[in-house]
Amino acid sequence: xxxxxxxxxxxxxxxxxxxxxxxxxxxxxxxxxxxxxxxxxxxxxxxxxxxxxxxxxxxxxxxxxxxxxxxxxxxxxxxxxxxxxxxxxxxxxxxxxxxxxxxxxxxxxxxxxxxxxxxxxxxxxxxxxxxxxxxxxxxxxxxxxxxxxxxxxxxxxxxxxxxxxxxxxxxxxxxxxxxxxxxxxxxxxxxxxxxxxxxxxxxxxxxxxxxxxxxxxxxxxxxxxxxxxxxxxxxxxxxxxxxxxxxxxxxxxxxxxxxxxxxxxxxxxxxxxxxxxxxxxxxxxxxxxxxxxxxxxxxxxxxxxxxxxxxxxxxxxxxxxxxxxxxxxxxxxxxxxxxxxxxxxxxxxxxxxxxxxxxxxxxxxxxxxxxxxxxxxxxxxxxxxxxxxxxxxxxxxx
Amino acid sequence: xxxxxxxxxxxxxxxxxxxxxxxxxxxxxxxxxxxxxxxxxxxxxxxxxxxxxxxxxxxxxxxxxxxxxxxxxxxxxxxxxxxxxxxxxxxxxxxxxxxxxxxxxxxxxxxxxxxxxxxxxxxxxxxxxxxxxxxxxxxxxxxxxxxxxxxxxxxxxxxxxxxxxxxxxxxxxxxxxxxxxxxxxxxxxxxxxxxxxxxxxxxxxxxxxxxxxxxxxxxxxxxxxxxxxxxxxxxxxxxxxxxxxxxxxxxxxxxxxxxxxxxxxxxxxxxxxxxxxxxxxxxxxxxxxxxxxxxxxxxxxxxxxxxxxxxxxxxxxxxxxxxxxxxxxxxxxxxxxxxxxxxxxxxxxxxxxxxxxxxxxxxxxxxxxxxxxxx
Numbered sequence: 076x077x078x079x080x081x082x083x084x085x086x087x088x089x090x091x092x093x094x095x096x097x098x099x100x101x102x103x104x105x106x107x108x109x110x111x112x113x114x115x116x117x118x119x120x121x122x123x124x125x126x127x128x129x130x131x132x133x134x135x136x137x138x139x140x141x142x143x144x145x146x147x148x149x150x151x152x153x154x155x156x157x158x159x160x161x162x163x164x165x166x167x168x169x170x171x172x173x174x175x176x177x178x179x180x181x182x183x184x185x186x187x188x189x190x191x192x193x194x195x196x197x198x199x200x201x202x203x204x205x206x207x208x209x210x211x212x213x214x215x216x217x218x219x220x221x222x223x224x225x226x227x228x229x230x231x232x233x234x235x236x237x238x239x240x241x242x243x244x245x246x247x248x249x250x251x252x253x254x255x256x257x258x259x260x261x262x263x264x265x266x267x268x269x270x271x272x273x274x275x276x277x278x279x280x281x282x283x284x285x286x287x288x289x290x291x292x293x294x295x296x297x298x299x300x301x302x303x304x305x306x307x308x309x310x311x312x313x314x315x316x317x318x319x320x321x322x323x324x325x326x327x328x329x330x331x332x333x334x335x336x337x338x339x340x341x342x343x344x345x346x347x348x349x350x351x352x353x354x355x356x357x358x359x360x361x362x363x364x365x366x367x368x369x370x371x372x373x374x375x376x377x378x379x380x381x382x383x384x385x386x387x388x389x390x391x392x393x394x395x396x397x398x399x400x401x402x403x404x405x406x407x408x409x410x411x412x413x414x415x416x417x418x419x420x421x422x423x424x425x426x427x428x429x430x431x432x433x434x435x436x437x438x439x440x441x442x443x444x445x446x447x448x449x450x451x452x453x454x455x456x457x458x459x460x461x462x463x464x465x466x467x468x469x470x471x472x473x
Numbered sequence: 474x475x476x477x478x479x480x481x482x483x484x485x486x487x488x489x490x491x492x493x494x495x496x497x498x499x500x501x502x503x504x505x506x507x508x509x510x511x512x513x514x515x516x517x518x519x520x521x522x523x524x525x526x527x528x529x530x531x532x533x534x535x536x537x538x539x540x541x542x543x544x545x546x547x548x549x550x551x552x553x554x555x556x557x558x559x560x561x562x563x564x565x566x567x568x569x570x571x572x573x574x575x576x577x578x579x580x581x582x583x584x585x586x587x588x589x590x591x592x593x594x595x596x597x598x599x600x601x602x603x604x605x606x607x608x609x610x611x612x613x614x615x616x617x618x619x620x621x622x623x624x625x626x627x628x629x630x631x632x633x634x635x636x637x638x639x640x641x642x643x644x645x646x647x648x649x650x651x652x653x654x655x656x657x658x659x660x661x662x663x664x665x666x667x668x669x670x671x672x673x674x675x676x677x678x679x680x681x682x683x684x685x686x687x688x689x690x691x692x693x694x695x696x697x698x699x700x701x702x703x704x705x706x707x708x709x710x711x712x713x714x715x716x717x718x719x720x721x722x723x724x725x726x727x728x729x730x731x732x733x734x735x736x737x738x739x740x741x742x743x744x745x746x747x748x749x750x751x752x753x754x755x756x757x758x759x760x761x762x763x764x765x766x767x768x769x770x771x772x773x774x775x776x777x778x779x780x781x782x783x784x785x786x787x788x789x790x791x792x793x794x795x796x797x798x799x800x801x802x803x804x805x806x807x808x809x810x811x812x813x814x815x816x817x818x819x820x821x822x823x824x825x826x827x828x829x830x831x832x833x834x835x836x837x838x839x840x841x842x843x844x845x846x847x848x
Contacts, residue, residue, distance in 0.1 A: 208810050210740035233811045278814050279821030285811075343601045345608065346649060354838045406799075409828075410836060414598050414628040417829055419674040434671060434681055435600075435627070443674045447825060450806050451814050458810065460750055 080146065088150045095158045098123050103161050112161070114197070114239045120161050121194040130192055131168055138176055138184070139192045145377045156326030164236070165318075166198040167191035171244050173317050174261070178302040178310050187263070190242075199237040201245030201264070201288060202311070204230060209461050211246070212255040212308060216290060218247035218262060220297065220304075225249075225262060227293040233455065237273050237286040240266050246311055249304050259307035263299040270294075278451070280444035281421065316390055318456050323397035325370045331404045332363060338411045338438050349411060362403055369396045388469035391462035398452035398459065405446040415439035416446075476770060482546055488523060489550035497554035499819045505557060506676040512558045512634055521589030526564055530572060534583045541711070541773040545718040549769075552722025555819075555826055557677050559592060559631030565715045567593035567639050569708040570656060574695045582637070582658070594635035595712075596626035596659075596682050597705070604835035606641070606705050608649045611684065613642040613657060615691065615698075620644075620657060622665075622687040630833075632680025633670035636661045640684070644699050651702040658693040659684070675829040676822060710787035711776055713834050717769045717794045720830045724762045724797060727805040727823045731755060734809055751808060758804050761797035768793040784847035788840035795837045798827035 080088070100119045124130040132148050134140035143151065168191060175187045190196030207214040216229025227247055237243065243264045250258030264271075270293040276285045302310055336359060339350040349355050373393055409416045415435035453459045467473045478486070496516060505513050520526050528543055530536025537543075544565055551560060563586060571582050585591035602608035611624020622642055629638070638659045646653025659666065665687040670680045696704050732755055735746030745751055772790035775783055802824035806813035813820045835843070 203811070206739075208740060209745075210742075213740070277816040279806075279816055279825060281816065285814075342603070344603050345605055346601075349603075352838075354841075410832065413603050413832065413836075415600075416832065417628055417673045417675070417679060419672045434669065443825075443828070446828070447674070447821070450803065450824075451811075453807060454810050454814065458807075460748075463750075 080150075084146055084150060087147055088154065091151055091154045092158075094127065094129075095154060095160060098127070099158060099160055104159075117161065117164060117239075118194050118197075121163055124163075125193055130163075130194075131172060133169065134172055134176065138172075138188055145374070145381045148377070149374065152326040153329075156330040159330065162327070164197065166200055166235075166240075166244075167196065170200060170314050170318055171198050174244070174301065174310055174314050177313060178261075182298070183263075183301065196241045197236075197239050199234050199240035199243045199266075199288075201231040201234060201243040203233045205232050209458055211311065212259065214246055214248060214259065216245070216247050218249050218260060218295070220249070223297045225295045225297060225300070227262070227264065227290045227295055229290050231288040231290070232285075233276070234273075234286045234288045235284055237266070237288050238275065238283070242266060243288065244301075246307050249307075256308040258305055259311065260304050261301040261307040261310045262295055263301065264290075264293065264295050268293050268295070278448065280448040281419070282444070282448060315457055316387075322452075322456055323369060323373050323393035324401060325366065325373050325397070328366055328397070328400050328404060329370075331401075331408070332359070332366065334438070335359065335404060335408050335411060338408060341436065341438070342411055342413065355407075355411070358407055362400065362407065365396070365403075366400055369393070369400060372396070388465050391457075391465045394456060395453075395459045395462050401452055402449050405442075405449045409442050409446045412436075412439040412442050416443040419444075478542075478546070482543060485543055486546045486550060489525075489547055492519065492523070493550060493554035493556070497556060499555075499822075502555055502557070502676075503822075510634075511672065511678045516556075516558050517589050517592070520558070520560065521587070525560070526589055527587035528564060529568055530583055530587060534572070534579050535587050536583070541714060541776050544715055545769065545773045548715045548718035549722040552719035552826075553726050555676065555723065555822060559594065559634055559677075561712060561715045561719065562595060562631040562635075563591075563593045566595045566708060566712045567637070569711050570595075570639050570695050570704070573704060577692065578658070578695065591637055592631065592635045593637045593639065594629050594631040594680075595708075596629045596632070596638045597641045597709075598627050598629070599625060600627050604839040605649065606709060607651050607654060607702055609641060609643040609654060610648060611640070611642050613644050613655060615644070616688075618691050619688045620655075620691060620694070622657065622659065622684045622689065624684050626682040626684070628673075629680045629682055630673075630677065632668065632682065633678040638682070639695070641701065641705055646699075653699045654701040654705065655698050656695040656701040656704060657689055658695065659687060659689055663687045663689065673829070675826040707783075709834055710772075710783055713787045713791050714769070714772045714776055716830055716833060717765070717772060717790050720794045720798055720827060721762065721765050721769050723823045723827050723830075724765060724801045727801055727820065727827075728755075728758050728762050730820060731758065731805045731808050734812075738810075745808075754804055754808065758801050761800050765794050765797040781847045785844055788835075788844040788847070791835060791840045792837050792844065795831040795840075798831045802827040 131139050132141045132143050136142040172191050175183055204214050218225040218227045245262045245264050247260055247262050248258055249260040270291040272289040274287045275283045340348050342349040344352050418434050527536035528539045532538050613620040613622045640657050640659050642655050643653055644655040665685040667683045668680050673679050736744050738745050768790040772786045775786035805820050806824050809820050812818050
């Protein structure tokens with residue numbers, strides 16, 4: 076056991092820092108992150124990393140990974156968070172990529188992975204349905220094999236950023252008898268196919284991130300099946316395990332705590348800086364302790380993973396604690412801002428001729444919306460209640 | 474001891490309930506929020522017709538001479554409908570100041586509130602002041618028979634709709650002294666007053682107000698010059714009591730909606746309400762609500778007590794309501810799952826309103842300090 080960084084690690088950190096510094100797109104630095112980023116904006120950092128060969132640190136080297144050890148991956152995440160780089164779109168890199176590497180055929184490994192790495196293919200996740208949320212296995216979107224095609228009919232919901240997607244990886248029902256888990260298959264669907272209709276869902280913070288996707292007689296070539304027919308549930312679970320590991324977001328939460336401290340240093344309470352208020356300060360300290368514990372839990376998980384032990388049910392801890400901490404940070408940030416959390420200042424408001432950026436301090440803008448939006452994290456990716464069920468069953472054997 | 478409502482009070486509640494039913498279902502509320510004005514003048518007229526705008530004023534001033542329990546009933550029912558029209562701002566807060574003003578001020582301004590002609594807002598907060606009502610950099614200096622006001626007021630709730638403001642100013646003393654604070658009436662059209670309006674996250678509207686050499690007659694002073702702090706604290710406590718009442722209305726809707734949803738939403742072959750972990754969460758929501766109702770009754774019954782008693786009642790109620798608002802709001806969204814995150818369902822809107830109530834007129838830390846220093 077050893078916590079120290081070696082000289083090589085420190086050299087690597089410097090290399091990474093310099094690279095980010097030089098190559099992170101200037102436009103993304105200047106952009107107001109609360110306004111909707113365009114598809115191109117979201118992909119611009121991706122393309123830089125692809126060119127450098129650093130786009131998929133979590134993949135095996137032979138498929139385009141970086142070959143970094145866990146310390147290097149940790150340093151990479153930390154430096155990206157410190158620099159405030161735009162988060163990469165996870166659907167291909169974190170979710171589908173490992174699935175294809177584990178379950179795809181040679182042909183799929185070729186075209187799917189290439190499209191993910193280059194950023195040419197934007198993927199979205201066709202999992203949830205209105206009747207199948209926590210109970211994902213009860214999904215009803217149906218795929219019928221007709222000749223060398225599947226004909227897909229049904230409805231997916233909460234599909235994040237589907238409005239930008241070229242492709243969707245989709246759980247479909249291919250068998251109705253037996254246990255519901257045994258009749259599910261994993262299909263890759265081209266979003267340009269006839270019969271697909273994407274409708275926005277506006278969330279309580281006013282944003283458009285998620286969508287409904289309607290599928291009517293959508294023709295999908297049979298070779299777009301991943302793995303065997305009816306083994307989709309195994310793949311789905313594998314994918315959710317990976318999603319959970321990525322969800323902890325330690326480095327980004329650390330950065331958000333720094334930002335919270337900056338805000339508390341600018342705000343006043345009875346003529347003193349809020350950061351010096353003992354009540355508020357101990358809340359920040361409490362948060363930092365939780366975050367440190369999560370950081371080391373994540374490192375232990377990564378260390379296990381690097382020895383070839385896949386993310387087990389323990390990764391549910393990362394999801395639960397990670398999201399609780401993210402939510403707590405947004406709560407405290409809103410608290411720090413005080414009265415100025417209330418103005419709802421949007422670009423639409425700007426267009427009406429008022430300069431919203433001049434209302435309240437810059438750091439107050441979007442703080443409440445962020446708090447509202449972050450409530451989703453304990454719901455998505457398997458709600459935190461479901462994660463606790465997983466730990467109870469798989470780890471504690473209850 | 475008796476916690477029951479009189480026949481008259483029940484009648485009042487029924488009146489508001491049928492107003493909400495007819496004019497304030499969720500779709501209608503959203504249409505109002507999204508309209509250019511952000512409130513509905515017709516509703517305001519109806520408040521006047523129903524006598525609601527005259528509720529707390531004495532009969533002598535043309536009002537109904539009702540007490541805090543009646544105000545609580547109105548605010549609670551408005552909370553159930555997420556009413557955005559600035560009833561509390563105008564009638565409870567600014568009305569509270571005017572009721573304690575000189576005979577000439579009462580005569581000049583109260584009829585305009587009761588008739589529905591005037592809408593008022595209280596401009597007290599300043600960027601540096603957080604929740605300390607005495608932390609004021611806005612100044613007023615007497616020049617002949619006029620006060621000249623200079624300063625800045627932030628997040629004035631209902632500001633865009635108001636044509637009159639009550640403004641807290643410093644007429645002497647240092648920035649956070651309790652001595653030297655005065656309360657002035659300022660007309661929106663005053664020369665030197667500039668205002669920037671914006672929507673708020675909870676569906677209301679607010680303003681930033683800059684005062685640059687705004688001149689008001691010294692007849693527009695409420696109470697004694699330099700002695701405003703006590704009056705402001707009293708009115709804010711009355712406002713807190715009303716906001717707590719609004720909050721318990723909103724909590725009730727969220728709790729009922731959540732229980733109903735969990736009874737009907739099926740996953741794993743059964744209603745999710747059958748899962749014990751969710752049952753216990755809903756029981757906790759229910760208990761938080763009941764505790765909040767208790768504290769709301771308590772504060773509304775103790776507004777006329779001596780200072781320390783009132784201070785503890787108001788701060789205690791605000792702490793309980795803030796805790797419950799957060800817990801119930803967050804839990805309602807969580808138990809509704811993805812649906813709770815949508816703009817389309819009412820749940821998120823109640824959550825947003827409750828989140829703003831949590832911090833308005835002082836958050837938990839602020840009121841815990843107030844409570845413990847009250848002795």
